[in-house]
Amino acid sequence: MKIDLIKNPSLLRVGLVNALKDCFPNSDVRVYSSSDYQLVLNEYDLQDVIIIDIDTDINLSETIDLYKNANKKIILWTARLDDTSLIDLFKLQVDGYFYVEMEKKELTVAITSILNGKYYVHPSLSFLLEECVRINHKTSDKPVGILSEREWEVLELVIRGYDNEEIGQSLFISVKTVRVYVCKISKKIEVPDRTNAVLKALRNNWIYT
Template sequence: MNIIFIKRPSLLREGIVELLQRKLHNKKVYACDVTDLKAYERICGMVMIDITIDSPDLNLVHYFKQLGKKVIIWVSDEKNQQLAHVFKLGLDGYFYQGMEEKELLDAIYTIESGRKYIHPILSASLLEEYVRVNDKQPKQPMGILSNREWEVLQLLSEGYNNLDIAANLYLSDKTVKNYISSILKKLNVPDRTNAVLKAVKEEWLYIS
């Protein structure tokens, strides 16, 4: 799956493209501004879009979503006011400018496999804003998680670590780890942060 990185020319942009092209041997990686976009859009299945180049209407995001591309937002400021809005669009990825090389490559492989990726630095801002504007009662569906798994996920959303969860629910640390592994598998997410974000987005959890 070829990749296009839509960002204004900079040393950072060229460095990212060079890195990806060097590491992703079976893909072509291109960089462009909005002015030369047409030359690449048909040959790329994954699109990384700098949020600053697509503000405020996010026309590029909507355009590539309609084309069925895998769409990733590239964010340099975790306090960007559009984060809550783009999160609700359910894009394939939310990348942060400070990502390490391994993080970036793992995120691309995650998205290519059909899962979504949200960088942990963005997660806190996204979750805080999303909860603020979507303060609703939970609607936990039947058959996704067990009652105990819902309890563990709720405590995760409140910032509890494994030992705190174990003490709160009178479980062993090993049992808590097993519950968390089961939750991640059932929700098809890579980590606990994304598990909480998915549950909040689907209105399965209420965070006070």
């Protein structure tokens, strides 16, 4: 596997590169900075995954379009939750949205999930899901046989932003039972956490709220 990282030189970049090499020891990890932008454009078809720091001084829209058209896996990486461009970038619906606080294990799970055709949003960026609700279709299309009726009810409340206690009060079940349901839902729809359960349900128009 070939992984490209577009991020300007820093100690943080060194740490991220080392983490990628540790997580995927048989992979070829290449690193670019803003000054290498033309090289990135010329070699866009030579990798499987590209991770782009949104603070890098490049044309993000142009780069994302280029890699999307080449069917490459695209991940946006940020160190700032207050970046005003995040909402607009979320509308582009790339394969992953990573946050600086990710541990090695989480990095491995996230990239592996993306390579398997899934999406990943770091829980710290879950506020972006509100935008996903707005830009999704207005109808729902629940798949048959994946979740029980009660699990759909729990998932709908998770999408609405209810915490476990609020879900329990709404459905007259204990917080412990809510946790069990959320865990079961995540396993059944093959996502690592509740944030990505919401994202998958919205992307597939399973629930509209």
